[in-house]
Amino acid sequence: MNVLGLYNYWIVVVxxxxxxxxxxxxxxxxxxxxxxxxxxxxxxVFYISMSKVKGGTAPILDPGIQVYGNPLPHVLILTAIVVGVATMALALALVVRIRHAYGTIEEDDIDAQEEEP
Amino acid sequence: MAVIGVALVRLRDLFGVVMLSGLFTLTAASLYVVMDAVDVAFTEAAVGAGIATVLMLETLALTTGREKVTRRRSLAPFLMVVVTGAVLIYGTLDMPRYGDPGAPIHQHVAPRYIEESGREVGVPNIVTSVLASYRGYDTLGEVTVIFTATAGVLALIGRSRRTRRRKGSQTTGGDQDAR
Structure with missing residues (x-):
């Protein structure tokens, strides 16, 4: 039963x-x-699940509440989401360029074109 | 979520893949609400599920919607994934339990943020005050990364052809929204 408390990490790993x-x-x-x-x-999901405290609420100050979740991972992940979308835009732009240069977005087709002169 | 992930692997229609990816992110956003991270859920739903899906659909419009049918099945990647997953799960055995208030992550600087930020910054939302005040340098670095990515996107597809120029400016418009 002690090990079952780790299920959030297992979901993340899967x-x-x-x-x-x-x-x-x-x-x-x-x-x-x-x-x-x-x-x-x-x-x-890994970071956010680490910030959860049992019985806590969202980290917004209110006089009637004593236990809050940890706000620091939330901040880090807010930054990471936006950065992730920016880098994904860059990756997709690279895909568009590859499609222009090779006429395909399948990796083995690109390899085949590279091997023949 | 795992079901959606497996469907993503099996599906060959790229339009469906992109839509499922948006659905996956939206499910993750609702999971964040369950784990008390409401600000993160907002951002993930708007930026992760919204803008990312739009960007992917644009890429599909510029390339192709079908994946090639040939499929050589090989066992090597699957084995590698299973081994890596097993090692990771072994690594989690030492981690603190889910929701444990005594975990190391809750001991260091977080209590100070919770106790003092209301007085020091004056904003009730602790996430906002940490983001904008205590860790403002992180946000500056984030803006730098977004600027670099925007410059890269422009350099890659911004000036190739006249028809592409239009698409390139749209893509960077999405970036600026994200900021």
Missing amino acids: LMMTGFYVVIAQNNLIKKVVGLNIFQVSVF
Whole structure:
């Protein structure tokens, strides 16, 4: 029963491995970006679940409330979400350029074109 | 969420993949509400599920909507994922339990924020006061990253062709909204 208290980490690990699998096993570049997105969300869930305190509420000051969640991970993840979207825009722009240069967004097709002169 | 993730792996229609990805992020946002992080849930729903999905749909419009059908199944990536996951789960055995008020993360600087920020900053929302006051440098760094990403997007697809220029400016418009 002691070990069951870790279930939030296990959910995170399962989600993270799903994203990891998409990134390393799929051929399509857009799908890889989506996989990175899943991976990223799993890290967010990890941080937020660490900030939860049993019986606490959202960290907004109110005279009637004694126990609050930890506000610091919330701040870090707010920053990380926005940065994540900015870097994802950059990755998608790279995909668009690759499509222009090679006419495809499948990785093995790109490899084949690279090998023939 | 795990079900949506598996569906993402199986699905070959990229439009469906992008829509499922938005749904996945929205589910994550509701999970944040359950874990008392309302500000994060707002941002994730607006930026993560909204703007990210729009950006991906634009990319689909510029490229192609179908994934190629050939599919060589290989066991190596799956094995690697399973091994990594097992190692990570072994690593969690030492972590503090979910919701434990005595966890190390709640001991260091967080109590000070909770006790003093109301008096020092004067904003009832602790997340806001930490973001804008105590850790303002983080936000400055965030803006720097967004600026760099915007410059990169412009350099990549902004000046290639006249038709592309229009799309490029739209993409960076999304970035500025995110800021």
